[in-house]
Amino acid sequence: MSTTRELFQTMTRRFGFLNKNCCTVGGVDISLTQSHILYEIDRQHNPSMQQIADTLGMDITTFSRQIGTLVKMKLVKKTPSPEDRRVYILSLTTEGKFVATTIDTEMNNNLDEIFSHMNDFEKETVLRSIQLLNESMAKSSKCCTTPIG
Amino acid sequence: MSTTRELFQTMTRRFGFLNKNCCTVGGVDISLTQSHILYEIDRQHNPSMQQIADTLGMDITTFSRQIGTLVKMKLVKKTPSPEDRRVYILSLTTEGKFVATTIDTEMNNNLDEIFSHMNDFEKETVLRSIQLLNESMAKSSKCCTTPIG
DNA sequence: GAATAATACTTGCAAATCGCAAATATTACA
DNA sequence: TGTAATATTTGCGATTTGCAAGTATTATTC
Numbered sequence: 001m002s003t004t005r006e007l008f009q010t011m012t013r014r015f016g017f018l019n020k021n022c023c024t025v026g027g028v029d030i031s032l033t034q035s036h037i038l039y040e041i042d043r044q045h046n047p048s049m050q051q052i053a054d055t056l057g058m059d060i061t062t063f064s065r066q067i068g069t070l071v072k073m074k075l076v077k078k079t080p081s082p083e084d085r086r087v088y089i090l091s092l093t094t095e096g097k098f099v100a101t102t103i104d105t106e107m108n109n110n111l112d113e114i115f116s117h118m119n120d121f122e123k124e125t126v127l128r129s130i131q132l133l134n135e136s137m138a139k140s141s142k143c144c145t146t147p148i149g
Numbered sequence: 150m151s152t153t154r155e156l157f158q159t160m161t162r163r164f165g166f167l168n169k170n171c172c173t174v175g176g177v178d179i180s181l182t183q184s185h186i187l188y189e190i191d192r193q194h195n196p197s198m199q200q201i202a203d204t205l206g207m208d209i210t211t212f213s214r215q216i217g218t219l220v221k222m223k224l225v226k227k228t229p230s231p232e233d234r235r236v237y238i239l240s241l242t243t244e245g246k247f248v249a250t251t252i253d254t255e256m257n258n259n260l261d262e263i264f265s266h267m268n269d270f271e272k273e274t275v276l277r278s279i280q281l282l283n284e285s286m287a288k289s290s291k292c293c294t295t296p297i298g
Numbered sequence: 299g300a301a302t303a304a305t306a307c308t309t310g311c312a313a314a315t316c317g318c319a320a321a322t323a324t325t326a327c328a
Numbered sequence: 329t330g331t332a333a334t335a336t337t338t339g340c341g342a343t344t345t346g347c348a349a350g351t352a353t354t355a356t357t358c
Contacts (some may be wrong), residue, residue, distance in 0.1 A: 002258060002280075003253075004260045004261075004264075004276065005253060005256045005257050005260060006192070007276065007279045007280060008164055008279065008282065009188065010238075010283050011161075011279055011283055011286070012160075012161045012165065012280055013193045013205070013206070014283070014293040015157055015161050015286075015293075016161065016206070017293050017294060017295060018205055020206065029334085031343090031344095033344085039158065043155075043199045048307095049156055049307080050305085050306060050307080051305075051306065056162070057162070057165070057166055057169065059331070059345075059346055059347090060306080060307070060308095061307090061308075061309085061326065061346065061347080062345060062346065064306095064307060064308060064309090065308090065344085065345095066344090068308090084305090084306080084353075084354070085306095085352080085353060085354085086306040086307070086353045086354070087305090087306060087307085087353095088306080088307075088350065104152075104154060106315095107154045108152060108153055108154050110224050110289075111153045111154060111157065112153075113289055114271065114282070114285045114286055114289050114293070115153075115285065116287065117284075117285040118285055119280065122281055125155065125274065125278055125281075126278040126281060126282055128159055128276055129157065129274055129275040129278035129279070130156045130157065130278070131151075131156060132267065132271055132274075133160055133263070134156065134159050134160055134163070135266075135312090136263045136264065136266040136267055137160070137163045137164075137263055139266045140262055140263050140266065142183055144163040144164075144166050144167055144259055144263070145166060146166060164336060172337075180314085180315095182315085197336095198335070198336065199334085199336080208316070208317050208318090209315070209317095209335080209337095210316085210318080210335075210336090210337075210338085211316055212336095212353095213336060213337060213338090214316095214337090214338095215313085215315090217337090231322075233325070233334090234323080234324060234325085234335095234337080235323065235324045235325070235334065235335040235336070236334090236335055236336080237335085237336075244318065269318095287320065299358100300357105300358095301337080301356100301357085301358085302355100302356080302357075302358100303354100303355080303356070303357090304353105304354080304355070304356085305352100305353080305354075305355085306351105306353080306354095307350105307351085307353100308349105308350080308351075308352100309348105309349085309350075309351100310347105310348085310349080310350095311346105311347090311348090312345100312346100312347095312351105313344105313345080313346090313347105314343105314345065314346100314356080315342100315343080315344070316341100316342080317340105317341100317342090317343100317347080318333080318339105318340090318341100318342105318344070319338105319339085319340090320337105320338085320339080320340105321334085321336105321337080321338075321339095321352085322335100322336085322337075322338095323334100323336085323337100324333105324334080324335080324336100325330085325332105325333080325334075325335095326332080326333070326337090327330100327332070327333085328329100328330085328331080328332090328335100
């Protein structure tokens with residue numbers, strides 16, 4: 001007999017553990033935060049710094065520094081926007097792309113393994129449930145957006 | 150068209166945001182980590198330090214210090230175990246219990262609000278899906294357990 | 299069109315957090 | 329009894345954090 005929160009807490013914690021074992025690709029060692037940054041840069045279209053920071057709910061100053069080290073590691077490239085010279089457009093270098101893709105594949109494999117303990121119907125139901133959940137969270141104005149801090 | 154990982158990433162991030170806006174109860178200000186610690190102490194039965202640290206996937210030394218500050222804040226009590234004098238049993242003080250309960254209620258309210266955008270059938274399906282997912286993750290030996298580090 | 303406000307990003311700084319290595323104390327095992 | 333294993337704490341240096349303040353650029357307003 002679990003409360004709703006308990007279910008969520010367990011799930012997100014376990015997924016978090018999954019994410020944590022991510023972060024050595026080839027010779028490169030990155031942190032969990034950095035893996036999330038790479039993921040979002042890869043996913044979004046010509047994102048600015050502010051955009052990614054917002055998506056991840058990170059303070060822009062912390063983010064700026066993280067990008068700094070990722071640039072030093074040659075995983076990320078910062079290109080000044082031609083339209084607005086205050087803005088930097090972020091993109092992945094070839095190596096950054098490789099790291100991101102490797103982690104992504106690994107994560108999807110892990111998820112596959114988890115779903116292998118279900119039958120096809122269950123798997124479909126679960127995936128559609130998560131989709132539904134995401135839509136409901138998006139609708140909810142009260143919550144689930146970037147935190148204040 | 151999202152990959153499985155994308156669905157999970159979105160969901161856990163949003164739930165994370167929900168968790169982040171948690172942490173001022175009465176006059177007391179606590180961090181996200183501390184809120185998770187209180188939650189687990191409340192949930193488990195006479196847990197030891199090591200137990201909670203393991204559940205949360207935290208390094209025991211970091212955990213020890215966190216407990217130190219929570220004890221100073223009078224939210225947590227450490228009682229030496231009568232059976233094994235190496236271990237400390239953790240429990241919540243009255244105030245700690247109050248803080249934990251307040252956060253828990255708040256979180257469940259937020260989740261209710263999210264589910265209010267679904268009909269009863271959808272809600273049931275989603276909840277059972279998460280339960281199923283948690284069971285599958287528990288079965289998976291390869292993943293989802295405490296990370297190595 | 300000059301002054302002012304708003305935005306995007308960076309840097310200084312001090313606090314919090316982190317995890318490894320090593321220490322202590324206790325219990326389990328041989 | 330001696331040795332190994334376990335639970336917890338402390339030293340320490342590295343990393344991460346976020347606020348305040350700074351620079352540079354664009355938008356607004358009068």
